[in-house]
Amino acid sequence: RKEVEQDPGPFNVPEGATVAFNCTYSNSASQSFFWYRQDCRKEPKLLMSVYSSGNEDGRFTAQLNRASQYISLLIRDSKLSDSATYLCAVNIGSNYQLIWGAGTKLIIKP
């Protein structure tokens, strides 16, 4: 089992819809969680950190479920510009490294 797993997609979603995807992690000692966005031929960019209480930034909501060991990302009222690959990253706390998921590709269609 991979340490961090994501559904590769692609998720094909009509504009304006709500889309959610998860990222599961295997190490229960994981302490820090992140969602990154990567556009084609660009570097990953931090979208949001995921806190225990969950957090929201505009149309984006991230949540952590420690019991089931996954994090989720919800995008409401999706825009064409949301089309990208979404990577999750996890830190287990014993060192400074991030463990990366393979990414979920999202395609928003008009």
Add this chain to the structure above:
Amino acid sequence: SAVISQKPSRDICQRGTSLTIQCQVDSQVTMMFWYRQQPGQSLTLIATANQGSEATYESGFVIDKFPISRPNLTFSTLTVSNMSPEDSSIYLCSVEDLKIEQFFGPGTRLTVL
């Protein structure tokens, strides 16, 4: 967040040659990393660039193939040595803040013929 630049942005190289990639940060950072990302794949950590000491390499990566320098807290280089077509990839440097958030340079797109 820190502003990170990389040079070159892209290069096409002949097999057997070496390429050195530079990563410059606009502020002092403790943690700096080098990643490789093959087309359609996720990020693979090559090594952690340690200031003033040898880099810490991940499994499958060795210093002879990927020598790294970190002369100060704002700069690092990664060399891809004796290149083969399998080394064609995007190479990214990243820095980490105190919240373990990582920020990436724009990447170097390498093609080896």
